[in-house]
Amino acid sequence: MRDDVLELLRGANRHWSSSLGAILRELLAAAGGAAELLAQLPEQSPDATAATWLTILGRAVARGEAAPEALHPRVATVAIVLLRNEFVVRGVPTAPDDVLVEIVDEVYLPLVRQRGATPS
Template sequence: MPPDQHRDTPTRRRGAELEDAILRAAADELRESGYAGMTMDRVAHRAGTNKNAIYRRWPARAALGVAAYRHLIAGELQVPDTGTLRADALALLRAANATWSSPQGAVLRNLLAAAAEDPDLLTLLREQAGGNAMDAAWLTLLEHAVERGEAPQEAVHPRVASLPIMVLRGEYAVRGLPEVPDEVVVEIVDEVFLPLVRGRAVST
């Protein structure tokens, strides 16, 4: 069989092997063509399968796009435990900044831009694209600070935990930066996050 004909012939795979092939193909499409260019047909062709195999697992393009992004970033998030709140916060925010300025971050920014006109995609991004895990990481970071006596218990709050990432995301979204300078990351921690954490005991 000619090589190019063989590439167009779906390969018989099942279960996790097939799902991994589909997600890798979708991630490649997102990197190369963006969400707007990622179609079920193109993903199926790249994965060497058929559209029905994709639709059985991800009934909509938005679901596949978010799943592919999660596949890209799987295992990347780690909660730092340096011994101080400031160092932990800097490490976690710098890790987020490095991710968002990477090819994976470019995929996420493309998905967020597309979500402005796709409510289903926006909902899935909020629920599944690492936001909950990131918030949980910041809450864990704050809990460690409370245990060390660096922060009041009142600081362990979802709004406090989500603030550094929201400010960092704003730097990308509003200013259109390809990468946020490290001095800005330090300012977010020193001028916004830490004063908020320390002031919670007074304001509640």
């Protein structure tokens, strides 16, 4: 699962760091979360994003790498939302790889693995 998630984040990072990505970043910043505008950008639509991440997470659940309770769109998309935050809120032109690794190792994996765990 870790490799799959990092691959998705690295691909998104390359895309958002490109010339086209710079335009998308400007549109996202200008949209200010306006659902109507974001829905016009297929790869930015919440449904398309959630579907991709739910597929990856569903495969991880089937392999026993994630808790079944993690199969929720908000949980599944946490990593990509955090990456998007780097671009839109922080204004970075590209996210360093160590940031991607941190998102995966420090936030995403603990979240999806412990989602169904009961506190001791």
